Amino acid sequence: MNSILLRIARTRKTSTIFLALSLVSSIQPELAKETAVSRGKNLFAKATCEGCHPGGENLLHPSKVLKGQNFASRYKNDADIAKVIRSGIRDTGMPSFTREQLSDAEVKDIIAYIRSLTAPPPAPTGSKGPKSSGRPSKANAPTKKLHP
Numbered sequence: 001m002n003s004i005l006l007r008i009a010r011t012r013k014t015s016t017i018f019l020a021l022s023l024v025s026s027i028q029p030e031l032a033k034e035t036a037v038s039r040g041k042n043l044f045a046k047a048t049c050e051g052c053h054p055g056g057e058n059l060l061h062p063s064k065v066l067k068g069q070n071f072a073s074r075y076k077n078d079a080d081i082a083k084v085i086r087s088g089i090r091d092t093g094m095p096s097f098t099r100e101q102l103s104d105a106e107v108k109d110i111i112a113y114i115r116s117l118t119a120p121p122p123a124p125t126g127s128k129g130p131k132s133s134g135r136p137s138k139a140n141a142p143t144k145k146l147h148p
């Protein structure tokens, strides 16, 4: 009898620790990313990108938005986006930005912001707490036969 109580107590403790650990490990990288993304968002406005690309849209060339799966598959590497920012796109209205206008670090933050506009890949598994608790279930108990 006591062993059941003990098992429940132990399970509770384990899941509390598990929950605490998964909270810490899932929040910390979030925070780090948040700063690059929010810095990038500010730079995006300051460098006038926002004027032509409000919220990642494209006012001059509406099909060339900076978000969504189509964009993501055409720009697999961050370096490809950096190249567009550095060189511009001739005769389209997309200007080029020199290192005096935007440092490499600033371009990196802007790219982090642009990436954040596209739905992130599914969250890593194992971040959810255990759904089935250690509570003993009656479901497995043998059912009494009505007509023996």
Ligand code: HEC
Binding pocket: 044, 047, 048, 049, 050, 051, 052, 053, 058, 060, 061, 063, 064, 065, 066, 071, 081, 084, 085, 089, 092, 093, 094, 095, 097, 110
């Ligand atoms: C004066 C308007 C204007 C400004 C300012 C501007 N862009 Fe653009 N941008 C465009 C246009 C127009 C295109 C589409 C070019 C084309 O037709 O391929 C474009 C394309 C792009 C693309 C490629 C999109 C694709 O789907 O191929 C990226 C990435 C981009 N811009 C990022 C930026 C960033 C970052 C900034 C700020 C540092 C910025 N743009 C500033 C007008 C602008």
